[in-house]
Amino acid sequence: xxxxxxxxxxxxxxxxxxxxxxxxxxxxxxxxxxxxxxxxxxxxxxxxxxxxxxxxxxxxxxxxxxxxxxxxxxxxxxxxxxxxxxxxxxxxxxxxxxxxxxxxxxxxxxxxxxxxxxxxxxxxxxxxxxxxxxxxxxxxxxxxxxxxxxxxxxxxxxxxxxxxxxxxxxxxxxxxxxxxxxxxxxxxxxxxxxxxxxxxxxxxxxxxxxxxxxxxxxxxxxxxxxxxxxxxxxxxxxxxxxxxxxxxxxxxxxxxxxxxxxxxxxxxxxxxxxxxxxxxxxxxxxxxxxxxxxxxxxxxxxxxxxxxxxxxxxxxxxxxxxxxxxxxxxxxxxxxxxxxxxxxxxxxxxxxxxxxxxxxxxxxxxxxxxxxxxxxxxxxxxxxxxxxxxxxxxxxxxxxxxxxxxxxxxxxxxxxxxxxxxxxxxxxxxxxxxxxxxxxxxxxxxxxxxxxxxxxxxxxxxxxxxxxxxxxxxxxxxxxxxxxxxxxxxxxxxxx
Amino acid sequence: xxxxxxxxxxxxxxxxxxxxxxxxxxxxxxxxxxxxxxxxxxxxxxxxxxxxxxxxxxxxxxxxxxxxxxxxxxxxxxxxxxxxxxxxxxxxxxxxxxxxxxxxxxxxxxxxxxxxxxxxxxxxxxxxxxxxxxxxxxxxxxxxxxxxxxxxxxxxxxxxxxxxxxxxxxxxxxxxxxxxxxxxxxxxxxxxxxxxxxxxxxxxxxxxxxxxxxxxxxxxxxxxxxxxxxxxxxxxxxxxxxxxxxxxxxxxxxxxxxxxxxxxxxxxxxxxxxxxxxxxxxxxxxxxxxxxxxxxxxxxxxxxxxxxxxxxxxxxxxxxxxxxxxxxxxxxxxxxxxxxxxxxxxxxxxxxxxxxxxxxxxxxxxxxxxxxxxxxxxxxxxxxxxxxxxxxxxxxxxxxxxxxxxxxxxxxxxxxxxxxxxxxxxxxxxxxxxxxxxxxxxxxxxxxxxxxxxxxxxxxxxxxxxxxxxxxxxxxxxxxxxxxxxxxxxxxxxxx
Numbered sequence: 002x003x004x005x006x007x008x009x010x011x012x013x014x015x016x017x018x019x020x021x022x023x024x025x026x027x028x029x030x031x032x033x034x035x036x037x038x039x040x041x042x043x044x045x046x047x048x049x050x051x052x053x054x055x056x057x058x059x060x061x062x063x064x065x066x067x068x069x070x071x072x073x074x075x076x077x078x079x080x081x082x083x084x085x086x087x088x089x090x091x092x093x094x095x096x097x098x099x100x101x102x103x104x105x106x107x108x109x110x111x112x113x114x115x116x117x118x119x120x121x122x123x124x125x126x127x128x129x130x131x132x133x134x135x136x137x138x139x140x141x142x143x144x145x146x147x148x149x150x151x152x153x154x155x156x157x158x159x160x161x162x163x164x165x166x167x168x169x170x171x172x173x174x175x176x177x178x179x180x181x182x183x184x185x186x187x188x189x190x191x192x193x194x195x196x197x198x199x200x201x202x203x204x205x206x207x208x209x210x211x212x213x214x215x216x217x218x219x220x221x222x223x224x225x226x227x228x229x230x231x232x233x234x235x236x237x238x239x240x241x242x243x244x245x246x247x248x249x250x251x252x253x254x255x256x257x258x259x260x261x262x263x264x265x266x267x268x269x270x271x272x273x274x275x276x277x278x279x280x281x282x283x284x285x286x287x288x289x290x291x292x293x294x295x296x297x298x299x300x301x302x303x304x305x306x307x308x309x310x311x312x313x314x315x316x317x318x319x320x321x322x323x324x325x326x327x328x329x330x331x332x333x334x335x336x337x338x339x340x341x342x343x344x345x346x347x348x349x350x351x352x353x354x355x356x357x358x359x360x361x362x363x364x365x366x367x368x369x370x371x372x373x374x375x376x377x378x379x380x381x382x383x384x385x386x387x388x389x390x391x392x393x394x395x396x397x398x399x400x401x402x403x404x405x406x407x408x409x410x411x412x413x414x415x416x417x418x419x420x421x422x423x424x425x426x427x428x429x430x431x432x433x434x435x436x437x438x439x440x441x442x443x444x445x446x447x448x449x450x451x452x453x454x455x456x457x458x459x460x461x462x463x464x465x466x467x468x469x470x471x472x473x474x475x476x477x478x479x480x481x482x483x484x485x486x487x488x489x490x491x492x493x494x495x496x497x
Numbered sequence: 498x499x500x501x502x503x504x505x506x507x508x509x510x511x512x513x514x515x516x517x518x519x520x521x522x523x524x525x526x527x528x529x530x531x532x533x534x535x536x537x538x539x540x541x542x543x544x545x546x547x548x549x550x551x552x553x554x555x556x557x558x559x560x561x562x563x564x565x566x567x568x569x570x571x572x573x574x575x576x577x578x579x580x581x582x583x584x585x586x587x588x589x590x591x592x593x594x595x596x597x598x599x600x601x602x603x604x605x606x607x608x609x610x611x612x613x614x615x616x617x618x619x620x621x622x623x624x625x626x627x628x629x630x631x632x633x634x635x636x637x638x639x640x641x642x643x644x645x646x647x648x649x650x651x652x653x654x655x656x657x658x659x660x661x662x663x664x665x666x667x668x669x670x671x672x673x674x675x676x677x678x679x680x681x682x683x684x685x686x687x688x689x690x691x692x693x694x695x696x697x698x699x700x701x702x703x704x705x706x707x708x709x710x711x712x713x714x715x716x717x718x719x720x721x722x723x724x725x726x727x728x729x730x731x732x733x734x735x736x737x738x739x740x741x742x743x744x745x746x747x748x749x750x751x752x753x754x755x756x757x758x759x760x761x762x763x764x765x766x767x768x769x770x771x772x773x774x775x776x777x778x779x780x781x782x783x784x785x786x787x788x789x790x791x792x793x794x795x796x797x798x799x800x801x802x803x804x805x806x807x808x809x810x811x812x813x814x815x816x817x818x819x820x821x822x823x824x825x826x827x828x829x830x831x832x833x834x835x836x837x838x839x840x841x842x843x844x845x846x847x848x849x850x851x852x853x854x855x856x857x858x859x860x861x862x863x864x865x866x867x868x869x870x871x872x873x874x875x876x877x878x879x880x881x882x883x884x885x886x887x888x889x890x891x892x893x894x895x896x897x898x899x900x901x902x903x904x905x906x907x908x909x910x911x912x913x914x915x916x917x918x919x920x921x922x923x924x925x926x927x928x929x930x931x932x933x934x935x936x937x938x939x940x941x942x943x944x945x946x947x948x949x950x951x952x953x954x955x956x957x958x959x960x961x962x963x964x965x966x967x968x969x970x971x972x973x974x975x976x977x978x979x980x981x982x983x984x985x986x987x988x989x990x991x992x993x
Binding site: 015019020031032033034035036038044045222229239240241 | 508509511512513516520523526527528529530531534535536540541542546718719720721723725735737775
């Protein structure tokens, strides 16, 4: 009876989620430019209805009284309760204060970032940091977790600094030495085989067909999703109708194609979630780290590998024309898609340097939440770490330093580790998969992704949110998160 | 205080309406084919939330206690109450019964119409007719109107058979004589200037550009709307983001262009509604008859006139190419777009014969609701009237007779008169407009629609739902609905 009440509630929440997801995707792809104000008003009202229904006090009684009859129902209840606590542990008064402060701070950030005006932005960020500390404590009180863990738990349930700190410390120490090695190896490779130039323009319509063919090849189900264009690429919508986007430039096609493959990784996860539980938290994707592991699995493990390009290069010619990138072979493509370079900007970073950008933020935001670091001290702390990890200074360039990301201005602390967690999980999944599928590489070279997808469907997608992030990793790969696989992946790809 | 509560409620209802409108348009244009089941579930849940919030018992108290401070607030309350009564006068038990019956009947109709299997369909229709009689009585009890008037009042508030019966009787008597006259005049015209053939194919992309140019020319605001493709053309979305669709065939372009202009008429109305009241019934379009008058104003009064084609013919060449429809002049286009023909199917009918299709249904559905006619007697009654009004028999062809429309299978009785009401109102508006704007025809020939649109904005669009349908007609045109204008329009166009 109580279980049925939760089930009914789930269907109502799913309907509101459905509306919010499709309206969100529509806004970025098909909305008329003047429709934004009313759209924002509608979505804010729908989000309010969602919140009111999802946090109703009687739900606590339903959860307490529910009698699960199967193991899945038991797990579904555990996850429902976790989400209910997460949604109800902040007083309304606090949520309103935080929403107002982060909205103002984000707007200010958009305005001041281009100018790199850190000083004008600082007061707003200080306000956000104060609120995040308050939130961390409220979440800690409600969950029994340490404050920063309580923040991280929203994005990757089960992630703890006690487990992540040694993993990230190990990876950092490895990468500080590996980046120069990889750059030297790249220099040697490029001395023998210089980078080739592209021969654009590549018409958008042809690039679109190539992207669709690549999506189809790696398993995207077009009866449950589509590809459109938006300024910032994303994967949204709902599992039965996944809305993916990309953007095109005509002077090159690789960035759009790689972006499409990245988003397809997210899409396959959504399309593969357990349908019977779609209206319960149990039936949703586990969290940001696992989601990123699915996109990076396709983008990094598959689509930047030599085997993938044995299969994909003919496809490029099929869709872009026989005279596209004349004289290129697989090694030339790999030179481009796996090019390593030290840089200021996280979102532009390659897979070798990217984790150092993340670890820097992970370290700083822990100190910010703990009160060991103040917002005013960020530029100096940032510069010290950038200089140490990547050998580049940002002290006179806040725009390309601590002002580059939206996360902190938006109050999202505890999110950054998910990116590198995703990269490591993807490598660990690949290793586990290769153990049971010895023909993996030759299958991929033939464009056969059935084995890859079946393994991921069984071990990740259909698992939904039954397990915590660390438990899901262990169940899928046979062992806890381990840096060895990611390190081995980087060595194989960049030192060979 | 009470007024503020209604205002707040209005914003929530507007958000749900926004979601339902955009999700509905999205479903027909961009949804993945496999997304339908979850979309239907989500929309049904959102509609349920809308209904629950719109019919809450405390609203009656708020309405009773509200103290309007302006004339607009007073009118807004009157209209709010009308809609509240309309939404609450049917018991939930009845609504569920009717929804189930009409859904089943509509599904059956989709299946059996193609086969023309009236006998198998009849029991479902009998069930719907019984429910509609029940509904008419429930609505009559709640509103104090006669049963059929109470049904009609949902689509065009204020419409009464006492007023419409003589108007339709007059029009019917006129048209029975006018149709043969118009056909004879057409024969004479075509003997002198035979119909010319089209020289397709006309590529879809070029037709789309032509359609967009036509929309822009007659005043569509592309910052608040867009044009897409769907199987059944419609005008949906919300006033700040109107979603229009069309469909294309490549062997001819006039049907898509005329369809686009028809839907643009609807779109201009929506875009022109009073923005400050968008979350109140007062701020919504008045009803189906007035809405149809706006689409038919653009399609029939403007876009099938010789003046329009003086302006539009060069545009056809600009977008479809100089060699499109070679040798055609304005009279050749008019021969096509104003071609008159007796036919079985209402939706394919020209503006001369269309009202006879409507009047036939109006007469029959009044008798059905009153219990003077049973569903089993429809085929014979239909055939008798078709033979009398248009000289064609449908007795052996139910598919092209009483099975052609979705309205009755779907339980929508009282809707049909709106179509012909719209045609008459459009003609009456044109006449009123021409009185105050003597340069109207030459403006249109120059492609200048500013005067036309300003008059409609002032007299129709910005009026929202302040007045009943008959009052709005009188206020806009200076007199009650009068067949003279429509008759004069037909004579001028078809006997000249």
